[in-house]
Amino acid sequence: MTFVVRAARDEDLAHLYEMAKLTGGGFTNLPPDRRALKAKLDRSHAAFARDEPTVEDELFVLILENTATGDVRGTCQIFTQVGQKHPFYSYRISTLTQHSRELDRTFRAEMLSLTTDLEGSSEVGGLFLHPGERAGGLGLLLARSRYLFIRAHRARFGDRVLAELRGVIDEAGGSPFWDGLAGRFFGMNFQEADAFNAINGHQFIADLMPKHPIYTAMLSESARAAIGMPHPSGRAAMRMLENEGFAFEKYIDIFDGGPTMTARIDAVRSVREAKEAAVIAANADAGIESLVAHGRLSDFRCAFGTVAPQDAGVALDPACAAAIHAQDGDKVLHVERI
Structure with a gap:
């Protein structure tokens, strides 16, 4: 049995939709919405059709196919340059150290600052493997095929690449991080905000999110515990990213607090060693x-x-x-x- 990663086609829409319904939420790049998925495919077709060796704001959608049966069993995506049409927001974890001479004590406060530091980076994301195929290294094939695609089309990508890992989601499909922070400002639960973002983009974050740093000590214990933690199903993906040379540089997702991993493209192992x-x-x-x-x-x-x-x-x-x-x-x- 042989599997191949190939460019997505129009006839893959139904398969993408069925896989999107299996993600369990918090999977912004694969929303269970036919119109949003069709828009992704249209954007991907335009990217595949353009052959100029320049960096533009584009999306490539790839598909994992069982060549023996023709069944679609997984997908992944590559964004060439994020933050061009809409700001690409992250929280950056930082520490403020202060010393009181009178108390003879040093206080260190952890803060979250809204930032667009990663604007202009390429992004690997949208990786989903059908639950029935999570053996035999097919997740690795999907993940690393993206780096070979980047290597084959190096002029279409920038200097830096990022990967956002889904954060902690509770049994009810909610996000402790969202509930403890952003949810207090938006008047909607995590599922509503995640679905809106997947379909409409996150400009509403720019409109409503407080711009001042947030002291993590003011958050609930469950929200603090979720900061920078991947969803249990994403731990293997995090290890694969680390094996490729990605590192956690204290950027986290603004919705669920999951870690954002970053690397220099030319230092990514599969790009460098291919x-x-x-x-x-x-x-x-x-x-x-x-x-x-x-x-x-x-x-x-x-x-x-x-x-x-x-x-x-x-x-x-x-x-x-x-x-x-x-x-x-x-x-x-x-x-x-x-």
Whole structure:
């Protein structure tokens, strides 16, 4: 059974909608709303159709397909440059240290400051794998295929990349962080705000969110405990990001308090270590287990495969070569599966 990551097509809308209903909330980039998902696909089609090597405000949507059945089993997204049409807000955690000579005590207060520091970064997000496929490394294939896509189209991306991880969501679908902070100013619960943001964008944050720093000591204990913590289902994703060279630099999501991970694109492991080579044969039966990508823009395809380096190029296993539509003489990108 072979899976391939490819560009999203119009006929994937129904599959995306069904997966969006399985996310459980707090998944802004994959809202269970057909109109919003169709808008994403339209935007993605425009990005795939443009071939100029310049950075614009674009979105690429990728799909994980079972090539044996044609079933869509996962998705992920790449934003080339956030914060261009609407501000990209984050909270930045900082510390204010003060000393009282009279009391002979030092006080350290943690604060949250609303910021647009990450404006202009690229973003990897929207990764969702169907619950029935969470084995065999398919989440890793989805996640790392994005970096090979970036490497193959490097001029379309900036210097920095971020990934927002979903924060703590309680059993009722609420967010302790939202309830303890933003919810007090907006008059709506987390599900309402999250759905509105997913469909309409978060300009309403700019209109209503207090601009002054928030002292975390003034928040509830449950809200403080959620700051910078990933949702339990996102811990594996956080480890994968760390393995790629992403780090938590004290930026958190303004809705659920989840951590925002950042890296320099050229320092991301899969971008840095990927190699380009010509296919000299599709008959490798032994070699290095790798991620292999072929094709540009809407023809991009990425799959697991066996790569056998040769003097003049690489040999691929036949299943991988067929999945990514690579023939002898074609150039592929490959990086070791770790």
